[in-house]
Amino acid sequence: GENVEQHPSTLSVQEGDSAVIKCTYSDSASNYFPWYKQELGKRPQLIIDIRSNVGEKKDQRIAVTLNKTAKHFSLHITETQPEDSAVYFCAAPSNYKLTFGKGTLLTVNP
Amino acid sequence: GAVVSQHPSWVICKSGTSVKIECRSLDFQATTMFWYRQFPKQSLMLMATSNEGSKATYEQGVEKDKFLINHASLTLSTLTVTSAHPEDSSFYICSVSAGTGNQPQHFGDGTRLSIL
Numbered sequence: 001g002e003n004v005e006q007h008p009s010t011l012s013v014q015e016g017d018s019a020v021i022k023c024t025y026s027d028s029a030s031n032y033f034p035w036y037k038q039e040l041g042k043r044p045q046l047i048i049d050i051r052s053n054v055g056e057k058k059d060q061r062i063a064v065t066l067n068k069t070a071k072h073f074s075l076h077i078t079e080t081q082p083e084d085s086a087v088y089f090c091a092a093p094s095n096y097k098l099t100f101g102k103g104t105l106l107t108v109n110p
Numbered sequence: 111g112a113v114v115s116q117h118p119s120w121v122i123c124k125s126g127t128s129v130k131i132e133c134r135s136l137d138f139q140a141t142t143m144f145w146y147r148q149f150p151k152q153s154l155m156l157m158a159t160s161n162e163g164s165k166a167t168y169e170q171g172v173e174k175d176k177f178l179i180n181h182a183s184l185t186l187s188t189l190t191v192t193s194a195h196p197e198d199s200s201f202y203i204c205s206v207s208a209g210t211g212n213q214p215q216h217f218g219d220g221t222r223l224s225i226l
Contacts, residue, residue: 032212043203043217044154089153093212097144100153 002027002094006101013080014109021104023090024072033073034098035064036089044089048075080108112138112206116218124226125196131189131221133204139184140206144215145177148201160187160204194225 003026013019025033031052036044050057050064050073057064061080066073077084085108091098113136121129133143143160158179159167166179178190191198201222205215 030212034214041222043219046214046216049214096142096207096212097156097159098215099156102153 002030002092002099004090004092004099004101006090006104008104009102010105010107012107012109015080015082017080019075019077019080019084019106019108021075021088021090021106022072023074023092023101024070025092025099026071027092027094028068028071030092030094032093033064033066034091035062035075036091036100038087038089038103040086047088077106080106082108082110084108112136112140112216114204114206114216114218116204116221118221119219120222120224122224122226123194126193127225128190128192129194129223131191131202131204131223133187133189133206133218135185135206138206140187141184142207143181143187144205144207145179145187145189146203146205148203148220150201154203157189162187191223194223196225199223199225 005024034049037047038044048062048064050066061078063076087103087105089103090101115134117132141162145157146154148154156169157172160179160181162181168174181187201220203220205217207213207215
């Protein structure tokens with residue numbers, strides 16, 4: 001099965017700074033990598049995803065990069081805002097099931 | 111993405127009670143739904159994969175006789191926690207995959223279960 005490692009577990013930044021969260025995975029056959037944002041007590045929401053045929057994908061202030069050789073992918077948030085504060089989860093698939101990382105608590109200080 | 115409705119959102123009940131949670135796919139016919147459990151400050155742990163018209167596939171360590179899953183239609187899957195005990199208190203979330211293969215999963219609002 002898939003093993004997903006996510007770092008850091010907590011991240012505190014000043015408003016306007018960038019934040020980077022990194023994940024590694026074990027299954028070389030994995031070809032789809034989503035990122036979810038979860039606010040306290042709410043559902044995880046898909047914020048961006050990437051497939052293995054591209055190395056980078058960007059959506060406004062959010063970007064994801066993928067290095068298939070090294071089996072790691074990263075979430076980049078630029079110009080962070082207080083509303084970006086949440087727990088972020090990466091995930092990787094194996095046999096159509098998603099394995100989630102342990103999550104990163106991002107705090108954006110005004 | 112798929113719209114997923116989960117009910118109830120919050121349940122408090124006595125130990126020994128059985129609790130049923132519903133997960134509905136409102137705009138998509140889902141042959142597969144997933145059930146997760148999330149303890150405070152922890153990640154989402156897959157409990158089982160719910161397959162329409164057939165038996166659910168449970169993850170290792172999840173008791174199938176305790177967590178009964180029924181997926182009788184393409185829009186509804188139910189999870190019943192039988193004889194619930196305080197250690198079953200958790201946040202239970204279902205998700206729907208928008209297609210075959212590795213596709214985005216869209217989550218319901220979750221059910222917070224508290225067993226007294």
